[in-house]
Structure formats: structure tokens, C-alpha cells
Amino acid sequence: MVENETIEGFQGIGQADFVYLSHKKLAVYWSEIKEKISDKVIGIAGCGGLGSNAAMALARVGIKHFVLVDFDLIDESNLNRQYFFRHQLGKKKVHELAVNMLAVNPDIHIQCHDTRLEPESVQQIFNQCHLIIEAFDTAEAKQMLAETVISLWPGKPLIMGIGMAGVGGYGLIKQVQWDGQVYVCGDLITEIAENEPPLAPRVGIVANMQANLALELLLKL
Amino acid sequence: MNIILNNTPESIEAEGLSVNELIRYKNFTFRLLVTKVNDQLVRTDERDNVIVNEGDNVQILHLISGG
Known part of the structure; x- marks a missing residue:
């Protein structure tokens, strides 16, 4: 049985070479991963x-604590890429x-902030987070x-998405x-324009890269 | 002067440029940036006053809309 296999020389989750583990090896330690991330808090700006795609991916893998921030309403034009x-x-x-997210995993805690983030509110809202995913639309x-x-919390990981149109x-x-x-996840150059709309596949790739990196970093914390 | 710009050694044919002068020298045209000199954040309104000297490590991140 896969669960009972031992892997010689493997020191446990959190090693730098974790990302290179095969899926088979990852399966052996899945319970350990869930344990390791169960007390971590992720902020999604x-x-x-x-943000919606990264959050769904992280809810699926067992992150239990989220802080979500957004001021906007869902528009029909969002459905080409947003979850x-x-x-x-x-x-x-x-x-x-x-x-x-709760429809996927009812056993998670989500703090919702229906607000436009300002420098003053960032400190209060994200202070408890171990890691922040930047998922805004505007460069400003x-x-x-x-x-x-960077000013408030030197060392706190910030995963940005730049260039996915x-x-x-x-x-x-x-x-x-x-x-x-x-x-930074993205191509760093492709800005949204009339002929470069943001679309589900490319936005989803970058969002899932952000989620993948978040998971990797949390396992090392 | 020789500096490190975005992890790459660069030879700049000028001494003691401000961060904004360096940005113009390099023809960086993106409107919004995050800048650091020797791992210290340099905000937009500080870029005329912070001077880049020989051996400094300068990091410039271009921000574009989309998300």
C-alpha cells in the first residue's frame, strides 16, 4: 500500500526539495501536508x-483560514474568467x-472584508496572515x-500576479x-487592452501558479 | 559607475544618479513601479532624493494592470 511505504533519506515535509517529489511520494505524506497547513492563514487581496481562482484551489487542498478582501459586485463580464x-x-x-469555497470544503474559516483596501487598512486586515496573494486588477x-x-512586514511573503492578459x-x-x-507570477508584460482581454485560461494559469507557490511557501514556514 | 540592476551587473555612464534619473537613463517607460535600493524600499515620492552609488543593488519591478 502506498500509505505504508517509507522513503529512505526523506526527512519530511518542509524540505527545500519538496517541490521535486513525485506524485506518488507526495501521496504518502498528504496527511502530513494537511496537518502542516492547517493553522496557516492566507490573505487574498x-x-x-x-483571487477567486487561487482561493478555490487553496480551499480544495486544505488551507483552513482565509482573509478575503474585495469591494466589487459580480458582473456578467466577469464570468469569462472568475470563479x-x-x-x-x-x-x-x-x-x-x-x-x-465553503461548498467545496465546509470545514474552513473565512473572514470577508467588503472594502477597498487602503494603506491604513492593510495592516489591520492582513496582520494575522502568514502570506498574502495580490490579486488586484489595477497597477495602482x-x-x-x-x-x-514591504514597509509593514519585511519577510512576509507577497505573491503578485503581473501580466496575464x-x-x-x-x-x-x-x-x-x-x-x-x-x-511574481505572470509574463510581466501583457497589460489588459481592447485586444488583450483577461480570459479564463491564462488568468487561471497565473492564479493557480500563485496558489501553487503559496502552498509551497507555507510548507516551508 | 557599476551597479546591480535587477540582479544583473550594469555599467552606467554617470555617477550618483537619483533613482528617477536612473529610470530615465534606462528608458523604463512603465508608469508604475516598485523600487528598492540595497533592499530598502524607495517610494515614488522618494525617487528624486535617493541617490544610486557605485556598487548599489537596485531592484525595479514594473506593474501593469490585469487580474
Whole structure:
């Protein structure tokens, strides 16, 4: 049985080489992973294309504590990429995302903030979070969050999404560590425009890269 | 002067540039940036006053909309 296999030389979850483990080896330690992440709190700044998809992925893998922030309502134009459904149109994104996450895993705790984040509120809202996922749409908001997080909490991981509009260009999408705490997922260059709309596949790739990196970093904390 | 710019050694044909002067020198045209010099955050309104010197480590992140 896979559960009873032992792997010689493997020192347990949290090792730097964790990400290179095969799926088979990962399965052996799945219970350990869930244990390790069960007390971690993830902050998600923005519940649109990046935030909704990243949050759903993390809810599925067993993250138990979330802080969600968004001020917006669900619009029909959001359905081409955001993890919402037609019956949720016109409702608040931050609440409906929590509903969808709880539909996957009822055993999670979600703190919802229906507000537009400002530098003053970032400290109060995300203070308890072990890691923050930046999932805003505007460059201005991304800058505000990055500068505020770097100033307030040196070392607290911030995973940003930069450059995910359009179609194709899979090979351009990457994950880079910018400094000691800021990580960037995306192609870093493709801005939203009339001929470069944000669409489910590419936005979803970047959102899931953010979730994947969040999981990897949490296992090392 | 020689600096490290975004993890790459760069030879700049000027001395003691402000962060904003360095951004213009490099023709960085993105409107919104996050900048650090020697791992210290340099906010938008500080970029005229913070000077980049020989050997400094400068990090510039371009921000674009989408998410």
C-alpha cells in the first residue's frame, strides 16, 4: 500500500526539495501536508480573476483560514474568467467567493472584508496572515499593496500576479522571486487592452501558479 | 559607475544618479513601479532624493494592470 511505504533519506515535509517529489511520494505524506497547513492563514487581496481562482484551489487542498478582501459586485463580464456562477450576478464577490469555497470544503474559516483596501487598512486586515496573494486588477492597487506590505512586514511573503492578459504565450509565463519576500507570477508584460482581454485560461494559469507557490511557501514556514 | 540592476551587473555612464534619473537613463517607460535600493524600499515620492552609488543593488519591478 502506498500509505505504508517509507522513503529512505526523506526527512519530511518542509524540505527545500519538496517541490521535486513525485506524485506518488507526495501521496504518502498528504496527511502530513494537511496537518502542516492547517493553522496557516492566507490573505487574498482582490476576489476577481486571480483571487477567486487561487482561493478555490487553496480551499480544495486544505488551507483552513482565509482573509478575503474585495469591494466589487459580480458582473456578467466577469464570468469569462472568475470563479462565479450566473445565479451570483449582482452579488458581492467577497461573500459569494466564500460561499463557493465553503461548498467545496465546509470545514474552513473565512473572514470577508467588503472594502477597498487602503494603506491604513492593510495592516489591520492582513496582520494575522502568514502570506498574502495580490490579486488586484489595477497597477495602482498592486503598487500600493506591495509598498505597504514591504514597509509593514519585511519577510512576509507577497505573491503578485503581473501580466496575464490575452491568449497563448504559455512559454512567457514565469514565476520569479523579486526580493526576499515578493514573488511574481505572470509574463510581466501583457497589460489588459481592447485586444488583450483577461480570459479564463491564462488568468487561471497565473492564479493557480500563485496558489501553487503559496502552498509551497507555507510548507516551508 | 557599476551597479546591480535587477540582479544583473550594469555599467552606467554617470555617477550618483537619483533613482528617477536612473529610470530615465534606462528608458523604463512603465508608469508604475516598485523600487528598492540595497533592499530598502524607495517610494515614488522618494525617487528624486535617493541617490544610486557605485556598487548599489537596485531592484525595479514594473506593474501593469490585469487580474
